[in-house]
Amino acid sequence: MKQSLITLIYITFFHLIGVAQPDDLTKMMEEEMGASNEPDYASATFKTTRLVNGHTNEQVAPGVLDFRIGHRFGAFNTGIYNFFGLDQASMRMAFEYGINDWLMIGAGRSTYQKTYDGFVKAKIIRQQKGKRNIPISINYLGAMAVKTLKFSNPENTNFYTSNFFYTHQLIIARKFSESFSFQVLPTLVHRNLVEKITDEHDIYSIGVGGRMKLSKRTCVNVEYFYQINKPRDVINSLAIAFDIETGGHVFQLAFTNAAAMIEHAFITQTTGRWDKGDIIGGFNLSRVFTLKDPRKKGTKNEDAPSK
Amino acid sequence: MKKSILFFAAFTAFVSLNVNAQDQYFTKTAKINFDASPAEPIEVIDAVNNEGTSLLNVKTGDIGFMLLVKSFRFERALMEEHFNENYMESTKFPKGDFSGKIDNLSAVNFTKDGTYKVKVSGKLTIHGITQPTTADGVITVKNGKISASSSFSIKLADYKIDRPKVVANKINETVKITVAANYELKKK
Structure with missing residues (x-):
């Protein structure tokens, strides 16, 4: 009582x-x-659209143009004569654009075998909480590349299409926490022309990659592609990168055994070995330009703040 | 017996918490705007949130605002990402809110058209940090419709919002916030 x-x-x-x-x-x-009806999407699973060489589930925002420069030096073990690889340089320059909320496109040119490439990347499923709980995100990447290096046997009958390469990839990613994200990438690379009759045209591989934040603006990324039917003399690519983000730029310092920066090449044509010192240093630079103000169109906002 | 007393007590307490609905006004489309551009902007840093919830009790003078940090829209998508990721940590601290009182409630006649200057004081929570705040505002009554607006400034350091040296000249330490709400009578 x-x-x-x-x-x-x-x-x-x-x-x-x-x-x-x-x-x-x-x-x-x-x-x-109340409970918001808007799904709470996991954002910024990775800092940028690439982990090191390979893609992440991140896409350029709608109306945003991403100008990317990838730069790779030579292998470290080429010694002091080549200034540990710094004398050699290979690059990829690309423009990538976000068409809408779920689709982006890109086109680039690489020094590596004088290759032009184009790709589309689309969001299939987005990791989210709220009304629906989806633990992972899935993106599709479709890429095509054309090697324009002169044919090694010009006296043969050569087809232009022999230089075509195709990549289909699913990017299954999850942001586990603010600092840790992980992704798995089942990949198919098709090569129109192979060197020997015994070589396979389709190479299946599975990539894994993750990132760990070191601070709010820096993180370390690791990426590995395991080839299921690996061609002979080819090595699986392994790469490490440090992301440093400064406002509109993302700077990635990369170390890899792959010379190329496009899917078909770094997955199925890497020959460098980490244990032999075939380590290639380099960097990726990303600079974004907002071409369309997202607040001006398609939002509920009746008016943008007057300036 | 014991139980019934308890129930009764709990019941009366519960009922009394449900403030008379006639005095309650609300909106779910309050507009909250902020500008963190420096004096000589390299880039304009401003954002708008049109999905703020606000409550106003015309009898007690209680006034509150609440919003989802992720609902701020920027001109640049990357800025929005950095705002959520690096500055506001909006996954950790998803909401921002203000709850307080109109200090000079007697100066406002909610039944008569007019513009009334008010002083509001209360607690502002941003980035998980709560600070006492006061602001000057205006309450407008027009054809029975009540709207409120205010403009005030906060210091980033007060709310432990990190502003690293590299961006010190790009982001203003003092952020100007403006709010505007058009209220409707709360039914229920």
Whole structure:
């Protein structure tokens, strides 16, 4: 009895002061907001659209142009004569653009075998919480590359299409926490022309990659592609990168055994071995330009803030 | 017996918490705007959130705002990403809110058209940090419709929002916030 009396006094007291307390206001507002119908998408699973050489599930935002320069030096073990690889350089320059919320395209040119490439990347499933709980995101990457290096046997009948390469890839990613994200990439690379009759045209591989944040603006990325039917004399590519983000730029310092930066080449044509010191240093630079103000169109905003 | 007293007490407390609905006004489309551009902007840093929830009790003068940090829209998508990822940590602290009171409630006549200057004081929570705040605002009554607006400034350091040296000249330490809400009578 004594206990319930205390409870009674307590509750009455609480009720007297309770009405005017701003904390109740907070509670009421929370009720008013309710459970948001908007899905809470996992954002910034990775810092940029590439982990090192390979793609991530990130896409360029709609109306944004991403100008990318990838630069790779020579192998470290070429010694002091080549200044540990710094004398040699190979690059890929590309323009990549976000068409809408789920689709991006890109086109680039690589020094490596004088290759032109184009790709589309689309979001299939997005990791989200809220109304629906989806633990992973899935993207599709379709890429095509054309090697324009002169044919080694010009006296043969050569077809232009012999230089075509195709890549189909699923990017299955999950942002586990603010600092850790991981992805798995089942990949098919098709080569129109192979060197020997015994070589396979289709190479199946599975990539794995992850990132760990070191601070809010830096992280370390690791990426490995395992080839299931690996061609002879080819090595699986392994790469490590450090992302440094400064406003509109993302700078990636990369170390890899692959000379190329496009799917078919770094997955199925890598010959460098980490244990032999075939380590290639380099960097990726990304600079984004906003071509369309997302607030001007397609949003509920009746007016953008006057400036 | 014991139980019934308890129930009764809990019941009365519960009822009294449900403030008279006639005095409650609300909106779910309050517009909250902020500008963190430096004096000589390299890039304009501003964003708008049109999905703020606000409550106003015309009897007690209680006024509150609440919003989802992720609902701020920027001109640049990357800026929005950095805002959520690096500055506001909006996954950790998804909401921002203000709850307070109109100090000079007697100066406002909610039944008569007019523009009334008010002083509001209360608690502002941003980035998980709560600070006492005061702001000057205006309440407008027109054809029975109530709207409120205010403009005030906060310091990033007060809310432990990190502004690294590299961006020190790109982001203003003092951020100007403007809010605007058009209220409707709360039914229920």
